[in-house]
Amino acid sequence: MSTRRCVWDDLVGQERAVGRLRAAVESGSTAHAYLFVGPTGAGKKSAARALACALFCPDGACGVCQECKRVRNNAHPDLHVLRPEGVTYVVSQVRDIVRDVHLKPAEASRKVYVIEDADRFNEASASAFLKTLEEPPVDVVMVLLAREYDDVLPTIASRCQIVRFAPVPASVALGLVMERTGAGRDEAVAALAATGGVIPRAIEFLRSPGRQNARQTILGVLKRLPVMDGHDVLMAARELLGAVRAPVEEMKSSQVEEVDRVREFLSRGVLTDLEKRQKRELTAREREGVTELMSVTESWLRDCLVMARGAGELVANTDAADATAELARVLSTAAALRALDAVGRAREHMAYNVSPQLAVEAMLFDIQEVLRCPR
Numbered sequence: 271m272s273t274r275r276c277v278w279d280d281l282v283g284q285e286r287a288v289g290r291l292r293a294a295v296e297s298g299s300t301a302h303a304y305l306f307v308g309p310t311g312a313g314k315k316s317a318a319r320a321l322a323c324a325l326f327c328p329d330g331a332c333g334v335c336q337e338c339k340r341v342r343n344n345a346h347p348d349l350h351v352l353r354p355e356g357v358t359y360v361v362s363q364v365r366d367i368v369r370d371v372h373l374k375p376a377e378a379s380r381k382v383y384v385i386e387d388a389d390r391f392n393e394a395s396a397s398a399f400l401k402t403l404e405e406p407p408v409d410v411v412m413v414l415l416a417r418e419y420d421d422v423l424p425t426i427a428s429r430c431q432i433v434r435f436a437p438v439p440a441s442v443a444l445g446l447v448m449e450r451t452g453a454g455r456d457e458a459v460a461a462l463a464a465t466g467g468v469i470p471r472a473i474e475f476l477r478s479p480g481r482q483n484a485r486q487t488i489l490g491v492l493k494r495l496p497v498m499d500g501h502d503v504l505m506a507a508r509e510l511l512g513a514v515r516a517p518v519e520e521m522k523s524s525q526v527e528e529v530d531r532v533r534e535f536l537s538r539g540v541l542t543d544l545e546k547r548q549k550r551e552l553t554a555r556e557r558e559g560v561t562e563l564m565s566v567t568e569s570w571l572r573d574c575l576v577m578a579r580g581a582g583e584l585v586a587n588t589d590a591a592d593a594t595a596e597l598a599r600v601l602s603t604a605a606a607l608r609a610l611d612a613v614g615r616a617r618e619h620m621a622y623n624v625s626p627q628l629a630v631e632a633m634l635f636d637i638q639e640v641l642r643c644p645r
Contacts (some may be wrong), residue, residue: 389421397483463569480517514559612636
């Protein structure tokens with residue numbers, strides 16, 4: 271029996287979904303549109319990339335050829351990963367997608383579109399998308415992602431094959447991150463907390479010194495927050511955003527290397543498209559950095575709460591235990607929940623395209639008020 275690994279093997283705990291998708295590819299019966307449904311961290315986006323690898327790779331989604339590597343690095347010209355430009359998908363964005371769908375693949379025999387946050391189509395943008403979703407060109411596969419089936423407009427969901435992803439148990443996620451990175455338990459727990467429990471992001475986090483440095487900066491600001499004046503808080507927000515944006519430079523360097531490597535093999539139009547998609551990926555990575563800022567903040571506040579309730583074994587950020595224990599001695603449950611609500615509001619602000627600077631400033635001021643009066 272062959273023991274060769276492939277990209278499908280990276281999807282832990284999703285045997286049913288993986289089996290269905292692999293069988294469809296191998297039998298030549300891949301659907302024109304899928305809706306992947308499941309909680310954050312279940313591996314929906316990784317599964318979409320694995321499907322693209324399987325469709326592009328000449329060796330069955332091997333994971334090591336140039337086609338697979340480019341897919342996994344979001345650098346393949348026939349893989350398009352899209353997310354809403356604002357609070358919802360707007361009609362102009364959908365029209366751009368529709369126009370692009372009808373262009374021929376640049377290199378592969380097919381094109382794959384991964385459409386994140388499929389629950390954020392409104393009636394107008396959905397209406398502009400329905401005909402293309404129902405009858406795309408034969409060389410196009412669309413994969414829509416959503417957390418909850420019921421949050422997706424029925425007109426969208428009814429035109430897709432539904433693939434459900436189960437939650438990944440925390441112990442399985444932790445073991446996988448430790449195995450893939452060689453990290454200790456405490457490091458892996460902190461990485462998962464910083465990335466919302468998303469396994470691939472946690473692995474990337476542990477391989478990125480810049481992102482780990484950003485986490486230390488965030489924890490340092492939170493420790494000092496009670497004694498800051500207003501100006502200090504504003505400067506701290508700027509410092510935090512600078513810290514989480516720094517790792518984007520790591521990605522930018524790798525993108526430049528990729529473009530230089532393939533420049534002579536691509537037409538000017540395809541190269542321009544690749545550079546545009548890389549720019550979108552940088553923007554997405556910057557937003558993910560701000561999301562990590564909020565996740566680290568949220569995890570530290572939760573640590574304070576569980577320690578205050580006598581459940582210190584649940585602490586995720588053990589390297590900040592001194593500040594956690596100090597606050598836990600005086601922190602009430604109501605105060606902790608107010609601070610966590612401040613993070614939730616910041617996430618909402620980001621979803622509504624409030625500037626990251628304003629969202630983080632407001633969050634820090636709200637948390638500071640709780641830390642100064644933690645009862």
